Amino acid sequence: MLQHFSYKPMFAGVNLPGWTFSFFYQNQRYSGDYMPHGTINWDGETPSDEEKVKKMIHELMTFHVYE
Structure with missing residues (x-):
């Protein structure tokens, strides 16, 4: 599960x-566009x-965003 997801x-x-966007997943921070x-x-x-994270x-x- 993604934690602290922000965009x-x-x-x-x-x-x-x-x-x-940025988030934590398995105790590691990830970010991107x-x-x-x-x-x-x-x-x-x-x-x-x-693929699961995407x-x-x-x-x-x-x-x-879209709703």
């Missing part, structure tokens, strides 16, 4: 071109089970 627009007052078409660009390391991020972003 914000890349540019103030605009939802495009994407969002930056979430693009409007769903691509995730990681800053630094990627989680060992990246799915959780997509679900959170769909809930928070």
Whole structure:
């Protein structure tokens, strides 16, 4: 489970071109950029089970940004 998930627009007052996010997963901090078409660009390391984590991020972003 992702802990302390947070996101914000890349540019103030605009939802495009994407969002930056950060969270803790298995006691390690991860961050990156979430693009409007769903691509995730990681800053630094990627989680060992990246596909599982990407799915959780997509679900959170769909809930928070698109609804």
